Amino acid sequence: MKLVIGCDHGGFELKQEIIKHLSSRADLEIVDKGCDSTASVDYPVYAKAVAEAVAAKEADLGILICGTGIGMSMCANKVEGVRAALCHDVFSAKATKEHNNANVLCMGARVIGPGLACLIVDTFLDTPFSNDERHIRRINMFS
Numbered sequence: 001m002k003l004v005i006g007c008d009h010g011g012f013e014l015k016q017e018i019i020k021h022l023s024s025r026a027d028l029e030i031v032d033k034g035c036d037s038t039a040s041v042d043y044p045v046y047a048k049a050v051a052e053a054v055a056a057k058e059a060d061l062g063i064l065i066c067g068t069g070i071g072m073s074m075c076a077n078k079v080e081g082v083r084a085a086l087c088h089d090v091f092s093a094k095a096t097k098e099h100n101n102a103n104v105l106c107m108g109a110r111v112i113g114p115g116l117a118c119l120i121v122d123t124f125l126d127t128p129f130s131n132d133e134r135h136i137r138r139i140n141m142f143s
Contacts, residue, residue: 003125004059006033006050007109008043008072011065014109014117018063021118028125031059047075054103055081062104063121069108076104083142088112093120097127099135 003022007015012035022028033049035041043066050062062084064072069086076084084104085096088111096102105124107117129135 001027001061001125002029002031002059003061003063004031004033004050004053005063005065006046007035007065008046008067009035009038009040010043010067011072011107011109012036012038014107014114015063015065017114018065018117018121021114022121043071044075047072048079051076051079051082051084051104055079060103061125063124064104064106065109066106067108067110069106069111073104073106076106080143083139087120087124089116090119090123093123094127097124098130099138101129101135101139 005015019030022030034046047064050064053059054062064076066072073084073086076082082104083100083102084106085102086106087093
């Protein structure tokens with residue numbers, strides 16, 4: 001599975017923790033779209049880069065991190081074909097994959113710590129879409 005990840009300055013340290021956490025997974029190819037430090041940047045640049053990679057099927061899934069995750073999720077959802085979900089708990093990460101077939105996970109580094117973030121990421125990556133007719137019907141209503 002190919003995973004694309006991006007962040008702004010507020011999410012840089014958490015992004016590094018997540019990449020380190022995922023580095024032992026042989027089933028993942030991780031593409032880091034930046035940013036590369038805690039120096040102030042504009043989060044829409046990175047949200048767009050990750051969302052466009054997912055929409056173009058250059059990656060299977062994406063992860064975006066900023067201070068709250070809100071701005072990243074708002075930007076990513078502007079890209080057609082992206083279903084970005086802001087998740088700060090394991091239940092939401094599981095439910096959004098099962099029910100919404102979310103393809104981009106957004107998180108806030110100032111909202112959750114690295115331990116919980118890694119659990120959320122693992123849940124998001126490992127939970128399959130249910131393929132229930134009702135969920136497919138609802139997802140098709142998005143556009």
